[in-house]
Amino acid sequence: MGANHHHETFPWKHIVGFILSLVLTFIALWVALSSGWTIKAILGVIVTLAVLQAALQLFMFMHMTESDSGRVQTINMLYSFFIAVVVVAGSIWVMWFVL
Missing domain, CATH: 1.20.5 (Single alpha-helices involved in coiled-coils or other helix-helix interfaces)
Structure with a gap:
């Protein structure tokens, strides 16, 4: 390990990522169960939220930007x-x- 590596004492990035993941999940749940929208609209919103969730997971938890x-x-x-x-x-x- 080089001298440039910095280790945080509290994982704020992970906490924020977890909360955002929960928010996206609850939005998808509400859209699916309580929105009253058409099936096409529900599927479109859920697919969009799934793509956002995947991107969030990649950058917040899987360290996509931290590799050499x-x-x-x-x-x-x-x-x-x-x-x-x-x-x-x-x-x-x-x-x-x-x-």
Whole structure:
């Protein structure tokens, strides 16, 4: 470890990230259960909140901006995104034929 590394005594970044995650989750829950909006609007808001939640997790908890090897992290993120798309698309495809 180099001399430039600074360790905080209290994890404020994690606390703020956790609270923001809870707020986004409760907004999605309210939209889904109590908003009275159309299904299309509900799905659009929930997908938007999910993308915001994922970005929040990446930057607040997974230390996306703290690595020295940006290229490796970019490749890992693209691979993770590909796997997530395959899992979601595959699940929808399977459910489409079962239902």
